[in-house]
Amino acid sequence: MTTPTISRDRIKAIAQREAAAFLSARPRSAELAEQTEQHYLFGVPLHWMADWGTPVPLFVERAQGAHFTDVDGHQYADFCLGDTGAMFGHSPxxxxxxxxxxxxxxxxxxxxxxxxxxxxxxxxxxxxxxxxxxxxxxxxxxxxxxxxxxxxxxxxxxxxxxxxxxxxxxxxxxxxxxxxxxxxxxxxxxxxxxxxxxxxxxxxxxxxxxxxxxxxxxxxxxxxxxxxxxxxxxxxxxxxxxxxxxxxxxxxxxxxxxxxxxxxxxxxxxxxxxxxxxxxxxxxxxxxxxxxxxxxxxxxxxxxxxxxxxxxxxxxxxxxxxxxxxxxxxxxxxxxxxxxxxxxATPKAFEHIINQQNKLSTGLRSIIKQHNLPWSVTQLGARSEFQFCPTSPKNGSEAEAAMDAELEQAIHLYLLNRGIMITPFHNMTLVCPDTRDEDIEHFLNVFNECLTELVTN
Ligand SMILES: Cc1ncc(COP(=O)(O)O)c(C=O)c1O
Structure with missing residues (x-):
């Protein structure tokens, strides 16, 4: 099986389509964005909140455990967890x-x-x-x-x-x-x-x-x-x-x-x-x-x-x-x-989160392999990262060389539109004590669909 090429045109097309879908399904986020634009520099309380690559910021209604709901009523399994702030779940x-x-x-x-x-x-x-x-x-x-x-x-x-x-x-x-x-x-x-x-x-x-x-x-x-x-x-x-x-x-x-x-x-x-x-x-x-x-x-x-x-x-x-x-x-x-x-943050909680991340990382690896993509998954307990290089990088230069902002954005939007959130900046996934098997299965199914679309010519 030859390594598939992911064309830049396909990445762009998927990102554009997903951005449009994101916007049309989130009228309330768009409405709130108009309001916050008037009061916040970059339209958000902290300028990083505008770094998600979404057409408007995603406004959150409530978050609990491993999940959150946006102001338009969409539900998400959260694998970003506030970039670690909520790694023991939202509002434990x-x-x-x-x-x-x-x-x-x-x-x-x-x-x-x-x-x-x-x-x-x-x-x-x-x-x-x-x-x-x-x-x-x-x-x-x-x-x-x-x-x-x-x-x-x-x-x-x-x-x-x-x-x-x-x-x-x-x-x-x-x-x-x-x-x-x-x-x-x-x-x-x-x-x-x-x-x-x-x-x-x-x-x-x-x-x-x-x-x-x-x-x-x-x-x-x-x-x-x-x-x-x-x-x-x-x-x-x-x-x-x-x-x-x-x-x-x-x-x-x-x-x-x-x-x-x-x-x-x-x-x-x-x-x-x-x-x-x-x-x-x-x-x-x-x-x-x-x-x-x-x-x-x-x-x-x-x-x-x-x-x-x-x-x-x-x-x-x-x-x-x-x-x-x-x-x-x-x-x-x-x-x-x-x-x-x-x-x-008890030993029992750690046992659970590491176990859940083992399942997620194993699943991600197997899907990447199924699509024959030269990507790797690196895990550290409850945290993992899929990277666009065939083996885990050995240093910061190698890790940065493997980044692809356009590809990341297309994948992140694809996942978001289907109820899965991962970190915006690279491809980090984190699980918390409330992350259920169903969340992981859903993530893996959507990831598989996403890669299928990316590699299909
Ligand atoms: C390893 C590490 N240390 C420190 C910080 C800073 O944390 P804070 O932004 O909460 O000050 C971060 C933030 O991402 C981090 O990744």
């Missing part, structure tokens, strides 16, 4: 109940509560790191971690991996040149209003390239390596066997901190990817889903790092540390964090 019941209860007992006092004690215990029990701090978003948590790392090591540079994303923390937006591997790293061209040369203090190498890591860290100029244990924002790149252990050693040998951003890779299991390693990172960041999808992020650290942080704080002059925001760790957040950690 214990969190919703706690939210209702806590609504009348105060939101923010800049003081700890009994829930803080419970959440701290739950975080340590889960990730095995003894000390924690709160932030309101994963972006902020990463920003604070980088500040702490620089403060305690008294080094200015950080090392990241090509294709990484850690939120809108400026320091990490440094890229290798895909067309010229020997060119020096450059500040990401798409950044708005960025006036500093980020390459001054941030360096970047390819993921899974331990030689390149060692060559950089040897200078002992780096405060930390900040990375997801598997890259999940440029498609998906899993760590090669032994890479993370080698990275741990390279950091130890050069007194460089190793920071795992587990905001997405918590999909790997109860304690994220950290739980799968036989070593610990120095610091761990988690956000998005950690308090059931409400604004909250955490960062944890080893006892040794905590001690160095205390010393740095104590030896600094009194005044602003540049770390923290007023609403971080507020009373309401701590109540929801404690509830989500102890009652929702």
């Amino acid at each position: 019941l214990p969190v919703a109940k706690k939210l209702a209860e806590a609504a009348f007992t105060g939101y923010t006092a800049m003081l700890p509560t009994a829930d803080a004690a419970q959440a701290g215990h739950a975080l340590t029990e889960r990730f095995g790191l003894p000390f924690w701090q709160l932030a309101t978003t994963a972006t902020d948590a990463n920003r604070f971690v980088v500040r702490w790392a620089r403060a305690i090591t008294k080094r200015k540079k950080i090392l990241v991996f090509n294709g990484c994303y850690h939120g809108t923390i400026d320091d990490v937006f440094v890229d290798l040149d895909a067309n010229n591997p020997s060119a020096p790293p450059a500040t990401r061209a798409s950044l708005l209003g960025q006036v500093y040369d980020l390459t001054q203090f941030t360096d970047v190498v390819e993921f899974n390239d331990i030689k390149a890591v060692r060559a950089k860290l040897a200078s002992k100029e780096f405060a930390c390596v900040l990375t997801e244990p598997a890259l999940t924002n440029c498609g998906m790149v899993l760590p090669a066997d032994g890479f993370l252990a080698d990275l741990r050693n390279a950091c130890d040998e050069t007194d460089t901190l190793l920071v795992f951003d587990e905001t997405h890779t918590i999909s790997a299991g109860y304690a994220g990817y950290t739980g799968l390693c036989d070593f610990k990172p120095d610091m761990v960041v988690a956000g998005k889903a950690i308090a059931g999808g409400l604004p909250c992020a955490v960062y944890g650290m080893s006892a040794v790092i905590a001690q160095r942080m205390r010393e740095a704080k104590e030896s600094a002059p009194p005044g602003h540390s540049g770390i923290g925001t007023t609403l971080s760790g507020n009373m309401l957040t701590m109540a929801l964090l404690a509830t989500n950690l102890t009652e929702v």
